[in-house]
Amino acid sequence: MAVDLSMPVLVVDDYKTMIRIIRNLLKQLGFENVEDAADGQEALEKMKNADQKFGLVISDWNMEPMTGYELLREVRADDGLKATPFIMVTAESKTENVVAAKRAGVNNYIVKPFNAATLKSKIAAVIGDF
Amino acid sequence: MGANDAALRVKEAISHLKSQNVKDRQLVDVLELSGVLTDAMGHFFSALDETIKDEFVDIAGFIKKARNEIGDLRPKDIKTNRIPSAGEELEAIVADTEIATDKIMQTAEDVLAMDPDSTEDFGMQIQDKMLVIIEACSFQDLTGQRVSKVVNTLKQIEDRISRFAEVMGVDEDEVEITPEEQRRRDLLLNGPAIGGPETAQDDIDAMFAEGPAGQDDIDALFDGDDAEGEEVSQDDIDALFD
Numbered sequence: 412m413a414v415d416l417s418m419p420v421l422v423v424d425d426y427k428t429m430i431r432i433i434r435n436l437l438k439q440l441g442f443e444n445v446e447d448a449a450d451g452q453e454a455l456e457k458m459k460n461a462d463q464k465f466g467l468v469i470s471d472w473n474m475e476p477m478t479g480y481e482l483l484r485e486v487r488a489d490d491g492l493k494a495t496p497f498i499m500v501t502a503e504s505k506t507e508n509v510v511a512a513k514r515a516g517v518n519n520y521i522v523k524p525f526n527a528a529t530l531k532s533k534i535a536a537v538i539g540d541f
Numbered sequence: 542m543g544a545n546d547a548a549l550r551v552k553e554a555i556s557h558l559k560s561q562n563v564k565d566r567q568l569v570d571v572l573e574l575s576g577v578l579t580d581a582m583g584h585f586f587s588a589l590d591e592t593i594k595d596e597f598v599d600i601a602g603f604i605k606k607a608r609n610e611i612g613d614l615r616p617k618d619i620k621t622n623r624i625p626s627a628g629e630e631l632e633a634i635v636a637d638t639e640i641a642t643d644k645i646m647q648t649a650e651d652v653l654a655m656d657p658d659s660t661e662d663f664g665m666q667i668q669d670k671m672l673v674i675i676e677a678c679s680f681q682d683l684t685g686q687r688v689s690k691v692v693n694t695l696k697q698i699e700d701r702i703s704r705f706a707e708v709m710g711v712d713e714d715e716v717e718i719t720p721e722e723q724r725r726r727d728l729l730l731n732g733p734a735i736g737g738p739e740t741a742q743d744d745i746d747a748m749f750a751e752g753p754a755g756q757d758d759i760d761a762l763f764d765g766d767d768a769e770g771e772e773v774s775q776d777d778i779d780a781l782f783d
């Protein structure tokens with residue numbers, strides 16, 4: 412089944428420039444409905460209050476007050492949100508970070524800096540080809 | 542009154558009582574015993590006084606030394622000049638970088654939004670936009686110089702603090718972990734690695750490949766300098782692939 416490119420995607424990063432980069436890349440990939448949040452707390456609130464469930468979350472790790480890692484654990488612990496595909500896009504590249512994220516239920520992991528092709532392939536791996 | 546003086550006064554009082562020609566045998570025994578005790582206490586307190594005195598002399602010396610070393614640190618200079626100056630440089634770096642990034646991003650977005658078929662002089666406009674991007678990249682020269690100034694300041698502060706810690710015999714193992722540091726450790730907030738990612742994207746991809754990852758893939762993650770495996774046991778890894 413083809414991916415619905417109109418599904419809402421949530422980009423979580425405390426750097427506006429990074430949000431803008433990912434927004435542009437997603438736009439180029441055809442995603443039309445992109446929202447953003449500046450940290451895990453804001454993202455969690457948006458996810459809980461969203462009229463339409465987010466079809467994908469792309470989150471940074473290192474943010475305050477709530478990190479992307481904490482957001483991931485909150486999402487996976489919430490019955491209503493636990494099935495949301497979640498990709499971590501971060502400069503945290505230690506093996507312990509990748510292992511911890513995988514254990515917490517992340518669907519894929521991209522280390523910064525990354526390119527459009529990497530983002531596309533990871534999104535496809537998580538939600539299917541588009 | 543010092544302990545030694547007190548013992549001397551007690552001894553004088555006992556001698557005075559003895560000189561009163563006391564007849565009561567028991568009282569004489571008590572006086573004799575008190576004399577012995579007073580002598581013993583006198584020696585004890587005398588030694589104690591010397592020990593305490595030596596301790597205070599040592600503490601005074603240490604405080605004097607610490608004061609001199611703190612003076613050498615020039616904390617006022619660090620607080621009023623060097624740290625604020627470095628902070629201003631870093632803020633300028635963030636601002637310069639943000640302005641340049643915004644200009645580059647905006648120009649790229651303008652190019653992406655242009656329709657080659659309906660845009661007059663499309664080729665010329667693309668060239669103009671590329672020049673804007675190239676000009677915006679000149680921020681790197683300024684930020685490079687600012688970073689050098691901050692690095693120099695940090696080195697000077699590092700030198701002074703290192704010397705201070707060495708002279709004062711600071712044992713880092715005794716330093717308590719702050720709540721901020723504990724949070725950083727708990728949430729694995731390591732920040733970007735120097736010289737590129739510590740774990741390559743290909744190695745990460747191997748972990749997320751369909752089906753169980755091969756042992757070679759797992760081993761590759763923990764090989765070489767990239768590995769930070771001390772905190773991850775084989776059980777942890779096995780649990781990932783159960």
